Amino acid sequence: MSTSAQPDGCSGVGDDEKGHGMTAEEFSTFNAFSVKMNNFENGTPLKHEYFRTEWKSFQTACQDKRPLTGASKDHFLTRAIQFCRRLQMHHHIEEAYVFPVLAQKMPEFRAELGIDEDGERRSGKAELLTQHEAIHAGLVEFEAYVRACRDGKEELDWEALRGKMESWGDVLWRHLDEEVHTLRAENMRKYWSIEEMWEILSF
Secondary structure: OOOOOOOOOOOOOOOHHHHHOOOOOHHHOOOOOHHHHHHHOOOOOOOOHHHHHHHHHHHHHHHOOOOOOOOOHHHHHHHHHHHHHHHHHHHHHHHHHHHHHHOOOOOHHOOEEEOOOOOEEEEEOHHHHHHHHHHHHHHHHHHHHHHHHHOOOOOOOOHHHHHOOOOHHHHHHHHHHHHHHHHOHHHHHHHHHHHHHHHHHHH
8 A cells, every 4th residue: 555655636726727728826726626625724624634644653653563652542543533533524525515516517526427528427426426335335344344353243353453444545545636636726726716716615
């Protein structure tokens, strides 16, 4: 599972906006979704950087075969459960409120692909949504294990926990990067006017 590289567009800001023919104000508006989705701001535990940070801490614990310095095993397991619930909530909010709005113009967020730009009918969901499904499958198994350990039904085994992470770690990290990249200014400008961006950013 490769998580050592810096995530693509981890700041939510791409190359200098001058290269995209936008003023700084326009770039900021078109790029706002990317920044909002990615950055861990004001302690809000539903941004992509939070999920990356927690995932890395779980990997370190598995490697060291102990929780982070000063943390009890119970505290570690509670954090893992919180991570699961927050990731599920994050995806629910996206699929219920964010993706349907973006899908009006952006095929990357469509639950049913339908007719593409070439007039061809495509079946199935967009890649970002199929990634959600793959993440959820691994997440359910991971959460079940850490809950069983927290409740005393199983003894925490660090190698077993690592195995529960490896099955979906790559798709999780790819999804976190690709979603932010899709929401960057240069892509958003293909589909939305500046006035439309102001409207969708207000909800």
